[in-house]
Amino acid sequence: MNYLVTGGAGYIGGTVTRLLLQRGYTVTVYDNLCHSNRTALPDGATFVQGDLAQRDLLIDTLSKGKFDGVFHFAALIEAGESMNRPDLYFRNNTVGTLSLLECMQNTGANHLVFSSTAACYGEPKRTPIQEDDELLPTNPYGESKLLSESMMKWFGSQMGLRYAILRYFNVAGAVTGYGEAHEPESHLIPLILDAALGLRDSIRIYGQDYPTPDGTCVRDYIHVQDLADAHLLAMDSLNRQNRAIYNIGNGQGFSVRQVIESARRVTGRDIHVIEEARRPGDPAVLVASSDRIMRDLGWKPNFSDLDSIIASAWEWHQKLRAK
Known part of the structure; x- marks a missing residue:
């Protein structure tokens, strides 16, 4: 199996990349290194330095790779920063995801596991939170992820995208x-x-x-190894189901x-x-x-x-x- 990992030089993306390599899969990491560096990349992964906004590079990477699936981690993740700079978050997270979805559609890649967040729920009305609870983000970070989820729904129903959304909580x-x-x-x-x-x-x-x-x-704190395991299970499930949304927490x-x-x-x-x-x-x-x-x-x-x-x-x- 051959996978593309966007944001694969980061904490969670890098852990998933390592797990994929340990299981004998071929992995290409696509990352702009805005909050990481090349020393975070594991041996054995092919690396492409690029931004999701670089559509020509992204299409070229997807076309050459002929990937069985894409794990999408590339995003800005600081809720506090998003309150001061919502423009950065909508451009990087939401518009970046749209660019990825369009490039996947153009190149025939149609299996996607998306790194989402509990911030989509905002102030929950009950605890523990369930996947069908109301989605009312209280910060632009959560809103940027929720907008990305909404786009996936339409790419799925109208364009055949098979996707799994993982809303996770605090990773450690x-x-x-x-x-x-x-x-x-x-x-x-x-x-x-x-x-x-x-x-x-x-x-x-x-x-x-x-x-x-x-x-x-x-x-709710989830160990990064448990979270990585959930990503691989979610990707495998797309051979049996078209869409899924899962909370990941303890x-x-x-x-x-x-x-x-x-x-x-x-x-x-x-x-x-x-x-x-x-x-x-x-x-x-x-x-x-x-x-x-x-x-x-x-x-x-x-x-x-x-x-x-x-x-x-x-x-x-x-x-x-x-x-």
Whole structure:
């Protein structure tokens, strides 16, 4: 099997690329390296440096590759940044996805697994969230992904695209030799681990008055290996079904304070906390129901304990920062 991975030099895309290679598949990574670098690419993957807006390059890549499927991760992912620069997010995420869909249509590629987000739901009316719950994003990041989902629906019904949408929650952890390292970093767990290593003075908690047990935001954390497994199962399922939408999560919620306490246990380090005001666009609680993908595809998370997820990230993080 031969696959194209857009955004394959990133954290999640890079993990999926490694899993595909481990299983003996041929992989081409298409990435503009805007938040990553070539050192993140695994041996064995063909690399094309390009942006989704470069239609000629994208069509040439798809035409030459004759891919069995496309995994689409290329996107900007910072909800807070999207509140300040919605234009960047709609251009990069939504228009970029449209370019990919058109180029796939032009070259005959019609199997797509799309990296979506729990941010499509906005403030959920119930927990855990199910796939048919109302979609009301509270930030442009979530809206940019939801618009992309809407385009896939029409490309599917009118043009024969077979697609799986994976809406996932907070991703963490590391696999052997590869973990989370965004530049700049804004995700909670790697920031906490930087504080544990003394590379930053403190970790900030944004908002202490949410309607949650301890007043801080609650999120569902999924290990990146479990998430990668779900992507491969979803791609395989497109040989049996035309479309699918799945939540990917552990079904457990942990507050920001609980994540910090877990990191203190795992690292054995003191982590100084500074409390700040809420950030706009942050929902109070996001916890997934993954019953559908468990039932349909037999997926289940192997890393359900927060301490074990953070422990794998801590092992990777220490090696990363020692370089």
